[in-house]
Amino acid sequence: MPVEISRVEGRDAETFLRDHEREALKTLFNFSVVWHEQRHDFAALDGKDVVGIATVRIAASLAHVEQVIVLPERRLAGAGRLLLERAAEVANYYNCHKMSALVPHHSSAQQFLERCGYKEEAVLPQHTFKLDVAAMRKFLL
Numbered sequence: 001m002p003v004e005i006s007r008v009e010g011r012d013a014e015t016f017l018r019d020h021e022r023e024a025l026k027t028l029f030n031f032s033v034v035w036h037e038q039r040h041d042f043a044a045l046d047g048k049d050v051v052g053i054a055t056v057r058i059a060a061s062l063a064h065v066e067q068v069i070v071l072p073e074r075r076l077a078g079a080g081r082l083l084l085e086r087a088a089e090v091a092n093y094y095n096c097h098k099m100s101a102l103v104p105h106h107s108s109a110q111q112f113l114e115r116c117g118y119k120e121e122a123v124l125p126q127h128t129f130k131l132d133v134a135a136m137r138k139f140l141l
């Protein structure tokens, strides 16, 4: 029977997902999956001043670095590395086997990640803003 596709309110999608996601994940991964997603934010502080932030999303034993931002005037003084190290400690605590991040290929962000022990895993052609993007990773275990 043909179906018609229409936009729905977030709540309608959430209800459907709540009822059907478990079966769908089991079919997708071929084992029973409990999908638990959490987000952790870290701040680099100088006294009460926030000089940098890192945000990490943890799910399926993978810790994805969503953001690392250090104030321009506070860069190259170790704050970014410390933020990633703290994020890795928490990821380890939650039994993540791997950290990941997506950055523009050959960018200064990629160099920063490489200095912090990340390796280029793949290049996604014409990805964000149609730019090549490097998938970076660091194994934890």
Ligand SMILES: CC(C)(COP(=O)(O)OP(=O)(O)OC[C@H]1O[C@@H](n2cnc3c(N)ncnc32)[C@H](O)[C@@H]1OP(=O)(O)O)[C@@H](O)C(=O)NCCC(=O)NCCS
Residues within 6 Å of the ligand: 065, 067, 068, 069, 070, 071, 074, 075, 076, 077, 078, 079, 080, 081, 082, 101, 103, 108, 109, 111, 112, 113, 115, 116
């Ligand atoms: C990338 C960023 C987070 C780095 O923060 P930072 O506090 O300056 O980094 P650190 O001082 O901890 O540097 C850690 C290592 O990376 C290197 N590094 C940092 N920035 C670099 C850059 N722009 N180019 C090349 N290497 C860099 C440092 O030299 C250092 O290496 P070393 O210890 O071996 O000498 C910061 O420049 C920033 O906020 N940039 C804008 C947002 C961004 O690109 N975020 C990255 C997303 S992953």
